[in-house]
């Protein structure tokens with residue numbers, strides 16, 4: 001393997017999902033729903049295939065999807081964007097993140113991330129040769145330590161890569177935090193890459209796109225996808241929204257990474273994004289009741305559960321069960337209890353910082369969540 005990837009192992013999600021299968025454990029690890037996406041979206045995909053939409057799509061997206069993305073973004077953030085010049089469709093948000101980083105970051109540029117962070121960030125920043133700087137969000141509130149963030153910004157800082165609602169903690173960046181980040185970026189001419197794939201799973205407060213703050217659109221790439229909102233994580237349809245001068249970089253990288261994204265699935269994604277508001281309300285309601293089942297369940301097992309405002313994840317402190325660290329705890333949980341969680345230490349530059357925390361997901365049917373809680377109550 002190339003030096004730039006030497007330090008990375010098999011992703012924790014792949015590791016944990018294969019252990020789940022091996023041990024017949026209930027998988028509350030990798031974030032994928034164990035229920036299917038809506039029929040009208042599946043039907044739209046089948047129809048698109050039948051209609052013969054099966055050759056390469058336009059590189060930056062099927063026109064109908066670019067428009068649907070722009071339309072949805074207007075509804076969500078209030079921003080009017082040009083679907084032809086400011087929206088790029090990619091193969092999942094993970095590709096959008098990679099295209100953004102590879103298209104806009106030069107070797108040696110400093111990029112600031114917030115730990116714990118989604119594992120692809122560090123790997124992709126390494127591929128780009130970025131110099132990674134990290135601020136840690138700490139329990140119980142995972143608030144942004146603004147002074148520490150300020151002290152990391154230098155003349156070499158090119159971008160801040162952020163994620164709200166935040167995987168794995170469920171933290172949502174508050175208006176005040178976003179304002180502070182925005183001023184810092186404007187003063188120091190720093191870009192923001194904002195991963196918002198869980199924006200529709202916001203329970204305790206409204207999601208805010210940092211691009212919508214004054215002076216921010218021109219320096220922000222907003223990243224999103226279909227997978228979480230429509231319970232179709234295997235479709236891998238994502239997108240990047242950015243002003244033309246940033247879109248140019250994203251598209252150049254995207255052109256030579258994947259060139260284009262699955263054509264029929266893009267037609268179906270466009271149909272999905274035109275779902276009525278009631279679809280989004282129901283999604284949030286459903287997930288809120290799943291969240292309550294898991295959170296109450298985990299509390300009754302005895303975990304310290306940190307408040308999660310968004311995403312379909314919740315982070316707990318496992319230390320009272322006496323295991324050495326998060327990895328040891330998760331191994332015990334799989335082998336002796338029959339439940340899979342994700343150890344969070346892989347989401348930190350310094351793994352020590354995550355050793356007390358593990359992540360559970362509640363994107364599973366209620367019966368599965370209840371069984372997992374019962375197993376833990378019985379055997380932990």
Ligand code: GLN
Pocket residue numbers: 011013014029030031032167
């Ligand atoms: N985003 C999902 C999670 O955090 C799954 C990611 C993956 O499997 N690579 O669990």
